[in-house]
Amino acid sequence: MSRNVYPACTWPRLDPQRSTMPPVSSTLTPPAKVFCRLPFSGDDRAPQFSDLLDRIGEEITRTLNLEEVLDSICYWIGSALGVSRASILVKDPDEETLVTRGEYNTGEFIPQLGMRVPLDDNAHLQALISQPEALAVTQFAEFPGMGDRTRTLVETLSIRSMLAVATRYQGQVNGIIGLHQCDRERQWTTDEVRLIEAVADRLAIAIDRSQLYTATCAAAQRETLLREVSNSIRASLDRDTILHTAVVRVRELLECDRVVIYQFKEGWDGEIVVEDLQRPWPSVFGNIIHDNCFHGEHADLYLKGRVRAIDDINNAGLDECHRNFLERLEVKANLIVPIVTTETDGDETSEPRLWGLLIAQECSQIRHWEKGEIELLERLGEQLAVAIQQAQLLARSRQQAQQLQQTLEELQNAQAQLIQSEKLTSLGRMAGGIAHEINNANNFVFGNLHYLREYVSALFEAVESCDLCPELAEELELDYIREDFPKVLASMQEGSLRTREIVQSLRDFSGLDEAEVKPTHINKCIDRALAMLSGRLHGADVVKNYGTLPEIECRPAQMSQLFFNLIDNAIDAIGDRQKQQPDFTAKLEIEAAIEGDILAIAIRDNGNGIPDEVRDRIFDPFFTTKAIGKGTGMGLSACYQIVRAHEGNLRCHSQPGIGTTFTIELPKG
Numbered sequence: 001m002s003r004n005v006y007p008a009c010t011w012p013r014l015d016p017q018r019s020t021m022p023p024v025s026s027t028l029t030p031p032a033k034v035f036c037r038l039p040f041s042g043d044d045r046a047p048q049f050s051d052l053l054d055r056i057g058e059e060i061t062r063t064l065n066l067e068e069v070l071d072s073i074c075y076w077i078g079s080a081l082g083v084s085r086a087s088i089l090v091k092d093p094d095e096e097t098l099v100t101r102g103e104y105n106t107g108e109f110i111p112q113l114g115m116r117v118p119l120d121d122n123a124h125l126q127a128l129i130s131q132p133e134a135l136a137v138t139q140f141a142e143f144p145g146m147g148d149r150t151r152t153l154v155e156t157l158s159i160r161s162m163l164a165v166a167t168r169y170q171g172q173v174n175g176i177i178g179l180h181q182c183d184r185e186r187q188w189t190t191d192e193v194r195l196i197e198a199v200a201d202r203l204a205i206a207i208d209r210s211q212l213y214t215a216t217c218a219a220a221q222r223e224t225l226l227r228e229v230s231n232s233i234r235a236s237l238d239r240d241t242i243l244h245t246a247v248v249r250v251r252e253l254l255e256c257d258r259v260v261i262y263q264f265k266e267g268w269d270g271e272i273v274v275e276d277l278q279r280p281w282p283s284v285f286g287n288i289i290h291d292n293c294f295h296g297e298h299a300d301l302y303l304k305g306r307v308r309a310i311d312d313i314n315n316a317g318l319d320e321c322h323r324n325f326l327e328r329l330e331v332k333a334n335l336i337v338p339i340v341t342t343e344t345d346g347d348e349t350s351e352p353r354l355w356g357l358l359i360a361q362e363c364s365q366i367r368h369w370e371k372g373e374i375e376l377l378e379r380l381g382e383q384l385a386v387a388i389q390q391a392q393l394l395a396r397s398r399q400q401a402q403q404l405q406q407t408l409e410e411l412q413n414a415q416a417q418l419i420q421s422e423k424l425t426s427l428g429r430m431a432g433g434i435a436h437e438i439n440n441a442n443n444f445v446f447g448n449l450h451y452l453r454e455y456v457s458a459l460f461e462a463v464e465s466c467d468l469c470p471e472l473a474e475e476l477e478l479d480y481i482r483e484d485f486p487k488v489l490a491s492m493q494e495g496s497l498r499t500r501e502i503v504q505s506l507r508d509f510s511g512l513d514e515a516e517v518k519p520t521h522i523n524k525c526i527d528r529a530l531a532m533l534s535g536r537l538h539g540a541d542v543v544k545n546y547g548t549l550p551e552i553e554c555r556p557a558q559m560s561q562l563f564f565n566l567i568d569n570a571i572d573a574i575g576d577r578q579k580q581q582p583d584f585t586a587k588l589e590i591e592a593a594i595e596g597d598i599l600a601i602a603i604r605d606n607g608n609g610i611p612d613e614v615r616d617r618i619f620d621p622f623f624t625t626k627a628i629g630k631g632t633g634m635g636l637s638a639c640y641q642i643v644r645a646h647e648g649n650l651r652c653h654s655q656p657g658i659g660t661t662f663t664i665e666l667p668k669g
């Protein structure tokens with residue numbers, strides 16, 4: 001689509017029948033109303049020129065769109081003066097070059113629109129800039145001091161005569177108006193020279209206003225982008241989100257083909273970690289790039305803040321290695337800024353590090369990177385460095401928090417173990433004292449049963465030797481006493497032996513004799529726990545399926561505690577279900593087997609099961625679902641710690657309404 005816009009004009013003093021239209025370039029979109037071609041002659045020229053200047057002044061005040069203004073002026077002047085080409089070159093504020101921003105062309109000659117014209121090698125442009133007056137040349141090919149490059153350009157554009165003047169604002173050149181006659185040599189009149197000089201005075205203001213407006217808009221856009229990135233940094237410390245936002249907005253603002261962020265990994269090799277591109281250019285995202293052309297001296301320059309703007313990779317003095325590398329990525333122009341971070345370790349600050357590069361790429365054509373674009377990328381590189389450092393600090397803080405949490409959990413576990421150990425020690429001391437006292441009393445009973453049997457036997461013999469009357473013997477029930485006494489004596493002896501066994505189990509469970517690691521039959525530890533809890537089974541069916549197991553190296557007291565806690569929990573589970581279902585048949589099953597080098601023991605109940613929402617927390621210290629006063633939350637935690645201390649595993653499988661199975665896996669060796 002053509003950028004040419006031609007505002008309407010009317011000339012009431014002219015006869016419309018005399019108007020003719022000049023040839024119009026086929027590349028131009030015909031305007032709805034066009035400037036009329038005027039047959040300037042004689043006394044008509046002065047008022048017509050005056051009217052033309054008025055129309056140009058109105059157009060300049062009507063819009064800040066410089067392209068519209070320049071195209072309109074070129075069309076009006078070119079068609080009015082009947083030239084082959086009218087063009088307006090605008091000076092790049094950042095470079096010593098001029099760019100053709102507006103043009104009128106009859107369509108018979110090569111257009112100049114968009115051409116970038118350097119000042120060096122251009123004697124006529126230098127003459128224009130050095131003098132305030134217009135430069136009128138009839139035989140342009142004979143202009144002295146013209147360089148080879150300029151002469152080639154003149155031949156390409158077929159310029160035979162030229163009338164041009166520089167536009168100046170506050171003494172500074174900001175553009176040039178040029179009229180070309182290409183079909184013949186032309187003598188320029190004084191009125192034409194004055195007209196173009198008058199237009200230049202008005203146009204200088206328009207160019208300055210437009211450049212100021214454009215620069216203000218560009219600065220506002222840059223500030224908006226930087227503010228967005230800053231807001232992203234404040235709103236989210238997620239590095240990938242911030243980097244992605246940056247490349248998307250940069251590509252939109254610069255209207256380039258590809259924007260990437262390259263992070264160094266090992267040496268000078270690296271990876272494209274984020275990318276935004278314009279199709280159909282290929283993606284390089286995630287590529288590990290081996291750039292053998294990048295050396296330490298380049299890194300030193302980037303660390304010092306080097307920014308590299310490459311307008312054309314083939315004319316930037318790049319070495320062949322680097323140029324070939326860019327060609328493989330289909331890059332024709334490159335803008336590179338460093339991302340330099342400074343990592344901190346506590347109160348110490350490390351040296352700056354070249355983290356990566358922010359790169360804008362043009363793939364379709366060469367491109368001149370403007371000063372504002374370069375400054376934008378520089379500032380953005382600094383912002384991204386801050387974002388990356390903050391993300392690294394956040395990651396480090398989270399890692400430290402995780403380590404602190406882990407340390408806290410370890411301390412809690414250690415505290416729980418200390419509490420449990422202290423409780424066991426106190427229980428052991430108490431159990432030792434109780435066992436000693438019970439044993440003393442029980443020994444009196446057990447030791448005197450033998451004498452009691454002898455004494456009673458002697459009494460029976462004495463009674464038999466006496467001749468008691470039958471009525472007395474019947475009243476004393478001597479026959480029944482003689483028959484029942486041995487049974488009473490046997491019952492007393494059995495009770496005394498049972499008391500001795502319970503006391504021994506209490507001593508074993510408290511760890512008074514079995515605190516050290518030694519070969520142990522796990523059967524005995526399980527049976528010991530069952531013996532201690534036999535009074536709580538409430539008629540539950542106990543199924544033991546483990547036979548004779550081999551000895552393993554362990555702490556018997558801890559193993560007894562382990563099985564006691566697990567069986568105690570199982571009894572609680574089946575007891576709760578018995579309360580809910582009086583006709584429920586409670587069952588406790590203990591099964592053990594050798595699986596390779598592992599001894600696996602399963603304790604299974606058919607209670608209510610463990611709810612899903614608490615299953616992951618059952619081994620946490622102090623966590624309990626029991627009512628206050630019914631549980632401390634230390635039982636399963638202690639079990640887990642005991643199994644882990646023996647280099648084993650403790651797993652729980654539970655289905656609500658069906659039951660729970662705890663599986664202990666211990667190394668056999």
